Amino acid sequence: MGEINSLSQSLQQSFINKAQNANKNYQAALLTNDKKEGKKFLSTLLKELGQCDEFFISVAFVTNSGVATIINSLQELEKNNIKGKVLVSQYLNFTEPDALRKLSKFQNIVLKIATNDFHSKGYLFRHGNINNIIIGSSNLTANALCSNKEWNLKVSSTKDGLLYEQVINEFDKELANAKDVTADFINEYTEIWNKAKQFRKQNNIAAQTALSKFVTPNQMQSEALKNLNDLRKSGKNKALIISATGTGKTYLSAFDVQQYKPKKFLFIVHRRTIAEEAMNTFRSLLGSEISMGLFSGQFKELDCDYLFSTVQTLSKQENLQFFNPEHFDYIVIDETHRAGAQSYKTILDYFKPGFLLGMTATPERTDGTNIFELFDYNLAYEIRLHRALDEGMLSSFHYYGVTDITVNNEVVDEYSDFNKLTSNERVNHILAKSEFYGTDSGEIRGLVFCSNNKVSLQLAEAFNQKGYKAIALSGASSEEARLEAIKRLESTGSDKIDYIFTVDIFNEGIDIPSVNQIIMLRPTQSAIVFVQQLGRGLRKTDGKEYLTVIDFIGNYNNNYLVPIALYGDRSFNKDTIRKLIRSGSNLIPGASTVNFDEIAREKIFESIKNANMQKLADLKKDYEDLKHKTGKIPMMMDFIKYGSRYPWLFASYAKSYLNFINRVEDNYKGTVPPDFLQLLELFTLNINNGKRVEESLLLRQLLEVGHLNKTDFINEIQSLYGYDINEETLQSLLININFNFIREGYDNIRLENGSFSLGSNLISALGNDTFNKFFADSIDYSIAAFNESFSKGNYLDGLIRYNKYSRKDVCRLLNWEQAISSTVYGYRTKNGVTPCFVTYHKSDELEGDINYNDHFINPAEFAWESRSNRKLSSAEIKNVIESKRILLFVKKEDGEGTDFYYLGNVSIAADSIEQGVTDKGQPVVHFRFLLDKPVEDTLYDYLVQQ
Known part of the structure; x- marks a missing residue:
């Protein structure tokens, strides 16, 4: 009776009175994909699959990407002997044969295909006596489950309900009329599908050719272009763009050249093929009216206005002499992180352009060169990986965090020996996961990242012995050997290989568009390196639908870095990281997904719990990185502005951010008396911690104007946040800011005659410029931290x-x-x-x-x-x-x-x-x-x- 009563209350709430208290599990709901709200229909689908006793899926289309989003759940259902029936359609021959092949391997699933114009989209899940029914617009494709604008209505019914009877009867009727999906059927259908795919491809090429004439900047590029223009208006003649590989850096530079309109333009790269590709991009956007040519090797087309050159050719003195130092109005240096090399320095020292633009995916250099300094710290824009994914500039990915092999009851960890890392047992485990998760096309073009070169070489050999074609590369491999391996990985001929094994030589600067599977067989030591390695497979290319990423997670201390990298987190805030893991794929951009098996998930939560996010060495490194980037001693608000480590970690580590600065810099030591330092500590730890905004906002106003009417302050809170504060709260602010709450009080602020003003202790401290600067920064951080977490709908009386x-x-x-x-x-x-x-x-x-x-x-x-x-x-x-x-x-x-x-x-x-x-x-x-x-x-x- 309890279930029936709960269902009845939910029906009342859903259809008659929304104020009715009801069980959330039985509420009728509209299920959509909404990136702003962090919602994906996929999350509901996974929850239903994870809790059901039986499932029924009826969709017109199913693709590899759709199966990839739920394959872990299907595996768990098979393991638990939960039965399911899946009915798909041959409508328009859009359903992918490889998707059918994957589904047909599950022993617990009855799989059939309707060969008529079947076009339904429905899902039914049995939970004991209750059945949850979802009917709407989402097919079993990653886009439909994650990113497309879809409407799906979820309702609940008992097994005796009329709606359930109608739905299950209709499903059974269509299932009875459908064909069994056998191996023979899949083979026959594959031929039909290939022909239909070729026809669609030809139509797409024609459409893309027509659209290419109307290329316009996307939102990110528009923001970057505005920033570049603003920098020039302010008198700057240099700028740096940081942009992940595959995010349209060349197009961005072409758009800026289009708005700058230089008479003479130079584009510098490190390989001729890239120069040729860049020239073609510029020509497609700017048209054939502008003369363009190459300056590389034997090509020296000096009579052109827009020149595309390789650094090796241009840096030679005999070639520089062809040009006056002020010949070019605008110069672009691609892959600017190489600019520390002598060849680039020669060019930069020689030319005096009207504007210099640097572009790179990895500005960090290990040779001591500060790339930011080369461009006067004018960072025009940073196109981060997750924003690029959100804008659809990169291929989507499906990440699977799986538990590494257990050998003799021990899971692989940082200290595992060579024999364990290369054992036949582990090789079989890796290959089983590779085959299970597969690729978008069924044909593997993979990169495997290993912990060291010896392991890399041995595993490549083991893969070869298992019938795969693999090559191991290391830092000792010649450039020719690397290029040959890449060529073979991308080949469609008999020389094609399946995998390249390496440690870190492909972390950056290598473009292999066809990579569709990445296997990670090493502990994550750096979120930056993880993202670089992930990025090797995110370049879009014709025929590539998505990237499969298989990460073997052992007992590694740094497992907490995995979610930091995957979700683009830079805060190193434990609660933020836990929230990201809990969100599953909801906060991953677009049609990409993140999946962990249960043991791997627990290993990551355990790592988060045990991790020390405030190691002084780590704090110093991130501090130095931001100082390197900005050319100044960064304040707490700079960490927020540049998306760096959560600044509270620095402040709480040393009791105030100024205390931390005094540990790593000599500039401020002794500039603030001990009693003022103690006052700053009290404010940092007890007031300006982002938990409540009223104290910090009041202090910010008093810093600016010296006094504030009580009524005006109440009105400002109402205006900014939409809630009222009472007299009790106002008195609490006074108690807190004067520290009567925790100790014998200070005279920091006063409330007299209905007006707040500064007290003697704070007035005295504010007379010290350093205290003033760091106190104001602490206040601004606190307001920003509160604003980030504030939600009017979830705000409850403080x-x-x-x-x-x-x-x-x-x-x-x-x-x-x-x-x-x-x-x-x-x-x-x-x-x-x-x-x-x-x-x-x-x-x-x-x-x-x-x-x-x-x-x-x-x-x-x-x-x-x-x-x-x-x-x-x-x-x-x-x-x-x-x-x-x-x-x-x-x-x-x-x-x-x-x-x-x-x-x-x-x-x-x-x-x-x-x-x-x-x-x-x-x-x-x-x-x-x-x-x-x-x-x-x-x-x-x-x-x-x-």
């Missing part, structure tokens, strides 16, 4: 749902006069408000009297119990029951630190309060909390999973 807070934070944000966090423990009632703090997975070593039996019943209900030795008649219990507000805070385990997720406000379910006893026979009171909003799926799953 706290933001799903943000993390310490007990001390909660005391402050509830406007309590003092930080009594040390006496809060599991809960504390004060002023009619009760915050409850729960560690969900408690240590086995906890004594029974404090090992509370707190747990979720479902995402909307929470079973909670009081401390031991408490009865219904206890004053403490009466205070909880009579509370005006009860707040629920939960963290997964103690290893997460001192902060808890705020899950919202709760009410006590009627008739749920019961007297009970602990295992030791001590009295305890049981409650059932009703959350004001069900916990979102990914956080709920993360918290409850052991």
